[in-house]
Amino acid sequence: MRTVFEWEQPLVELEEKIQELRNCIYDQEVDFSEELTELERKADKLRKSIYERLTPWQRVRMARHPDRPTTLDYIELVFDDFIELHGDRTFGDDKAVVGGIAIFDQEPVTVIGPQKGKDTKENIARNFGLPHPEGYRKALRLMKQAEHFRRPIITLIDVVGAYPGIEAEQRGQGLVIAECIEQMSFLKVPIICVITGEGGSGGALAIGVGDRILMLEHAWYSVISPEMCANILWKDVERASEAAELLKLTPTDLLKFEIIDDIITEPLGGAHRDYEGIGRQVKAFLRRYLSEIRKISVDQLVEQRLKRFRKIGQFQEKQLVEPKHVKLNSEVDDESGGNNE
Amino acid sequence: MRTVFEWEQPLVELEEKIQELRNCIYDQEVDFSEELTELERKADKLRKSIYERLTPWQRVRMARHPDRPTTLDYIELVFDDFIELHGDRTFGDDKAVVGGIAIFDQEPVTVIGPQKGKDTKENIARNFGLPHPEGYRKALRLMKQAEHFRRPIITLIDVVGAYPGIEAEQRGQGLVIAECIEQMSFLKVPIICVITGEGGSGGALAIGVGDRILMLEHAWYSVISPEMCANILWKDVERASEAAELLKLTPTDLLKFEIIDDIITEPLGGAHRDYEGIGRQVKAFLRRYLSEIRKISVDQLVEQRLKRFRKIGQFQEKQLVEPKHVKLNSEVDDESGGNNE
Amino acid sequence: MLSVFRSKPKFATVRPKAAKSINGKSRDLSDNLWTRCENCSALIYNKELSKNMYVCHKCGFHFRISAVQRLKYVVDEDSFRSVKPLVSKNPLNFPEYPEKIVQCQADTKLDDAILIGEARINGNAAVVGIIDFSFIGGSMGSVVGEQITRGFERGVVRNLPVIIISGGGGGARMQEGIFSLMQMAKTAQAVGKFRQSGLLYISVLTHPTMGGIYASFASLGDIILAEPQALIGFAGPRIVSETTRQKLPKDFQTSEYALQNGMIDTIVTRVEMKDLLGKLLSFHL
Amino acid sequence: MLSVFRSKPKFATVRPKAAKSINGKSRDLSDNLWTRCENCSALIYNKELSKNMYVCHKCGFHFRISAVQRLKYVVDEDSFRSVKPLVSKNPLNFPEYPEKIVQCQADTKLDDAILIGEARINGNAAVVGIIDFSFIGGSMGSVVGEQITRGFERGVVRNLPVIIISGGGGGARMQEGIFSLMQMAKTAQAVGKFRQSGLLYISVLTHPTMGGIYASFASLGDIILAEPQALIGFAGPRIVSETTRQKLPKDFQTSEYALQNGMIDTIVTRVEMKDLLGKLLSFHL
Ligand SMILES: [Zn+2]
Numbered sequence A, B: 001m002r003t004v005f006e007w008e009q010p011l012v013e014l015e016e017k018i019q020e021l022r023n024c025i026y027d028q029e030v031d032f033s034e035e036l037t038e039l040e041r042k043a044d045k046l047r048k049s050i051y052e053r054l055t056p057w058q059r060v061r062m063a064r065h066p067d068r069p070t071t072l073d074y075i076e077l078v079f080d081d082f083i084e085l086h087g088d089r090t091f092g093d094d095k096a097v098v099g100g101i102a103i104f105d106q107e108p109v110t111v112i113g114p115q116k117g118k119d120t121k122e123n124i125a126r127n128f129g130l131p132h133p134e135g136y137r138k139a140l141r142l143m144k145q146a147e148h149f150r151r152p153i154i155t156l157i158d159v160v161g162a163y164p165g166i167e168a169e170q171r172g173q174g175l176v177i178a179e180c181i182e183q184m185s186f187l188k189v190p191i192i193c194v195i196t197g198e199g200g201s202g203g204a205l206a207i208g209v210g211d212r213i214l215m216l217e218h219a220w221y222s223v224i225s226p227e228m229c230a231n232i233l234w235k236d237v238e239r240a241s242e243a244a245e246l247l248k249l250t251p252t253d254l255l256k257f258e259i260i261d262d263i264i265t266e267p268l269g270g271a272h273r274d275y276e277g278i279g280r281q282v283k284a285f286l287r288r289y290l291s292e293i294r295k296i297s298v299d300q301l302v303e304q305r306l307k308r309f310r311k312i313g314q315f316q317e318k319q320l321v322e323p324k325h326v327k328l329n330s331e332v333d334d335e336s337g338g339n340n341e
Numbered sequence C, D: 001m002l003s004v005f006r007s008k009p010k011f012a013t014v015r016p017k018a019a020k021s022i023n024g025k026s027r028d029l030s031d032n033l034w035t036r037c038e039n040c041s042a043l044i045y046n047k048e049l050s051k052n053m054y055v056c057h058k059c060g061f062h063f064r065i066s067a068v069q070r071l072k073y074v075v076d077e078d079s080f081r082s083v084k085p086l087v088s089k090n091p092l093n094f095p096e097y098p099e100k101i102v103q104c105q106a107d108t109k110l111d112d113a114i115l116i117g118e119a120r121i122n123g124n125a126a127v128v129g130i131i132d133f134s135f136i137g138g139s140m141g142s143v144v145g146e147q148i149t150r151g152f153e154r155g156v157v158r159n160l161p162v163i164i165i166s167g168g169g170g171g172a173r174m175q176e177g178i179f180s181l182m183q184m185a186k187t188a189q190a191v192g193k194f195r196q197s198g199l200l201y202i203s204v205l206t207h208p209t210m211g212g213i214y215a216s217f218a219s220l221g222d223i224i225l226a227e228p229q230a231l232i233g234f235a236g237p238r239i240v241s242e243t244t245r246q247k248l249p250k251d252f253q254t255s256e257y258a259l260q261n262g263m264i265d266t267i268v269t270r271v272e273m274k275d276l277l278g279k280l281l282s283f284h285l
């Protein structure tokens, strides 16, 4: 059964009515074409008014739609000749992360992303797309392989977070995320990151350090999930919707903050309504940005990548009143840079 | 109780007799000094004749003497201020391998080696000095750390082999040994390897790729242990002694083959008879070879290190008669180098 | 942030009072002569506790201390020079965030959750940064991220090693949202650039080092030390236990657990920390 | 070398006869029309077996094949050019070693346990080396080590990728003692130098790839492929079971086990191998 969100209900009803009417046209020989045109005009209007005014929380739920394309779907829609490569060469092969070599516009690229399942069985096998440390180590291995062979890297990000499990902690979840972030930052190849669904905290950032960071219209990216935020703030997961507002996790906010570079618009009603359509969109954006950054030397790319993150942060230099409350001996000048906004 | 080998029996008896006589001198007031001198002369002669003519198998057993100094003993005897560092940063901390930073002649060096236990309890904790993959990964991590900080590396090798266990295989024992060998070969720091006891196969070679390879007098180094060799050849572990002869695993053989660079002579009767003595010896050899290779640029060191191993092997080019037995299409010239002996 | 940690008495969810009390000049404890150890319940004479760097002489329990307090135990007397202080803004217009900042500044006498500057340790110069848990759980917002980053940049410019003593809770500063997350990238990159200089970075983990702080600069040290029994990990124990519905191992996410699992170099008591740091610095001149 | 492997019928400890039989021109099988699958016991018509590259059409069992045979399944017709052949000496004066070499040369029609040269795979040029198990268990003495090394050097000089298909038993050639061990270092270094050229090295693991071969060049591939159900590991299963006195997992040291444990990139059947190799080569032009 198709998942229908509550705010889609009026639209779905209208769509069903249109379908009924269509069936009538075939069954009886009455002319409903005028009514049909009118209804479809209405549906179009409704669709727009619904999907263009989604609240942040609705967007989070769209990003989690069970029919939403997964990483492997995008790989099939956007690339040719994907060869999946497995394993971290130290501990295991995490099925919650897929990666390998594929062809994009006749050129080999390395593609990596967390992988959710399409049904319960696959979700269990893929741990609901929640990676263990070996998943991040596999990603890092494939990224370094890409660098060795001078292939661009494309990461497709759709992950609530790194798995909070006992064994994941045991095998250094935090450490491996840090290693990914650091090492990805210095890779001498073009990197494009596309947040296709959920961009959950460090688990997303671990494969999110790129030269261009794109985001689908109904994706979210945040330091913490709205539920967990609500839980911490008000001890009430039910208030996730409010938290989603506070966190400014939508593509529009993040574009304004210059955290992302562009928003990939989705087919009306969401990517899951038109796989071919979203595939074409993603392909077009990738083509545009990849050709843009391919023109830049890799040394410059790395420099720009570092600069990009270096300047993120909002703070102000403190007025130099006597810091009487802490008995520090004196102040030295600060030669180092930084973005004092 | 002190372990006494059967071939040491006459010597031990003589030594006991001398001790008795000595006690007599104190107890009674009789002059045995002449007999004592004579007996000690005899003991000296016996000692020489025993320890200088050890068979290869006896040497293997000497290398395994339970009182033989372990890696941590050498670290204490030869270095100052050792700070042990733990962990492979991916899976565990293998107690069968110790490593860290120490001071040698006022300069920091990285010291690494497998660690056997001194008693059953410690042996169980240290898995009898048989490393798991995480032990080799720790070693590799510390070696790369040494390279980063431009510290020379000293490996102390005393290992029957990498541990042949289920989990060790699961976590890639073979792969990690290969990685150690490859990466150690290219480290841009001086490396000295000292085989202090057992040099068992790939488990030893994994930390045995150095610029100078030294070997204690009663150590062995071989592609396979004599027991396993005997087992394969004759399905009879009891014939290990014969296998030890065949394998040419003694320092003298290996020096002749140019596999090692020098032999560190041990105190008469073996390192375990005089810790201070062997400590001084090892220190003197390390000092000499370290100062020798410190003078060479690291790029040259790596080049020489690669050349050293590149030329090992005995083979001959085949006379170019018609290779009628294999239907290969034709032969091409071989431009590549190689040591055709 | 606090809520993500287990509320085992051992780690004491340090009641704000206790936390404050240790900060030399607060009132609560100076009135009392004795403190009860949160681990073994021994009564300890306050002067003894202070003399022993707030380590229980009976069971070795390490009390949580403020950044200022810790500074005294780690650097040479009068050797510390602070960098220019920075203060937080409110990039998301998050409700009550500015008020929270002001409150924390008043409580801790810090500008934000970090104290950082240059100092000497047994004569060896270094950039030294200390995270203070009492300031919004020692979480990393823009100020902490920027100061850490500047610390590493200072290290490169002044040719000095860097020591960062972490003890931040959940790591992320929720109120700064995506800006907080990005500080992970910024600081990890700062470590990476610093690494290229060949200088030494020692990361010291104290209770608790979790989340975004652990998953960025704190686990990227050339050498990683930890105080005994510190909580070290990515996801908080409560989340792990709720997600997995499994009983957590007894020593889960402690320093000892991290050591056994190969994630840290060694465990050092607070009392021995300074000497070990000094020695490590002297090994990397 | 053989004795270190489990004698499960599945892996068939390939009786010398069977091994020889697969080498195209030997007599034993040409007299018979049918072969019994060593895994599922199905009777297979020999022509079918040969057409299916000695993979059982019923259960997918991969029969062991000779290097020459394998070459046909992997490279383009008439594209292979062998390098100069080398033959072994007897560095340790190991008793009966020369005789063993001569015997193996007669049996396998090879000079030593390796066949190596340049070839094309679906049009893509590469250095291709194949280890033959039937030659003293495919073990690595000086000749194999030197040929592998020269293969990588040839790759650098001729700007060609390298593919090595391993299937050597215990890996070490005991009879060459320390010289055999040192080939591990020599070949691993050859891979390392090759790596610096930025060219592609694909390692293909076939049954069985163990010991010194697995612990050197065979596990250093940029990409590591394996045939299904191949035995892959360091210590032989018999030694592991004797040392640990534990029951070995059912799939212990198989390709599937290695894949699950993150040690290889993917498993490919013999029938699909050539196309995958060709595609990978074409991705790395
Ligand atoms: Zn106590």
Ligand SMILES: [Zn+2]
Pocket (backbone or CB within 6 Å): D037, D038, D039, D040, D041, D042, D056, D057, D058, D059, D060, D061
């Ligand atoms: Zn079959």
